[in-house]
Amino acid sequence: QVQLVESGGGLVQPGGSLRLSCAASGFTFSSYAMSWYRQAPGKERELVAAITSAGGSTRYADSVKGRFTISRDNAKNTVYLQMNSLKAEDTAVYYCYAAFRWGQGTQVTVSS
Numbered sequence: 001q002v003q004l005v006e007s008g009g010g011l012v013q014p015g016g017s018l019r020l021s022c023a024a025s026g027f028t029f030s031s032y033a034m035s036w037y038r039q040a041p042g043k044e045r046e047l048v049a050a051i052t053s054a055g056g057s058t059r060y061a062d063s064v065k066g067r068f069t070i071s072r073d074n075a076k077n078t079v080y081l082q083m084n085s086l087k088a089e090d091t092a093v094y095y096c097y098a099a100f101r102w103g104q105g106t107q108v109t110v111s112s
Contacts, residue, residue: 001026002024002025002026002027002098002099002100002101003024003025003026003101004022004023004024004096004097004098004101004102004103004104005022005023005024005103005104006020006021006022006094006095006096006103006104006105006106007020007021007022007023007106008020008021008106009094009106009107009108010107010108010109011109011110011111012086012108012109012110013086013110013111013112014086014087014088014110014111014112015085015086016086016110017082017083017084017085017086018083018086018108019080019081019082019083020036020080020081020083020094020106020108021078021079021080022034022036022078022079022080022081022096022103023076023077023078024077024078024079024096024098025077026099027098027099029074029077029098030053030054030074031053032053032098032099033050033051033052033053033098034050034051034070034072034079034096034097034098035047035048035049035050035051035096035097035098036048036049036050036070036079036081036094036095036096036097037094037095037097038090038092038093038094038095038108039092039093039095039105040089040091040092040093043092045095046061047061048060048061048064048068048081048094049061049064049068049069049070049081050070051070051071051072051079054074055071055072055074058070063089064083064090067083067084067085067086068081068082068083068084069081069082069084070082079096079098081094083108086108086110087110088110088111089110090108090110091108091109091110091111092107092108093105093106093107093108094106094107094108
């Protein structure tokens with residue numbers, strides 16, 4: 001069955017960086033676009049970044065453009081989200097999404 005397992009979240013100071021990973025299994029990873037979403041307390045889940053199956057095209061929420069980078073390694077069935085210049089408003093649970101499935105999420109907290 002489809003499994004998406006996120007890792008890499010944690011507590012970081014404003015201006016810091018984190019790299020999230022999502023390890024996928026149970027489907028043909030290289031055939032699917034992959035996405036990262038996030039949900040902050042009291043807010044709706046929102047798309048952060050997406051990448052096409054071969055990695056040739058990406059898109060980002062306006063709020064993270066220039067700070068976050070999505071990438072993938074099809075040989076490792078893994079998608080990444082490099083997050084730089086983190087702000088308090090980036091605090092949320094970050095979810096991986098693909099093949100109509102969600103991962104369990106990883107908490108990112110940006111605070112001094």
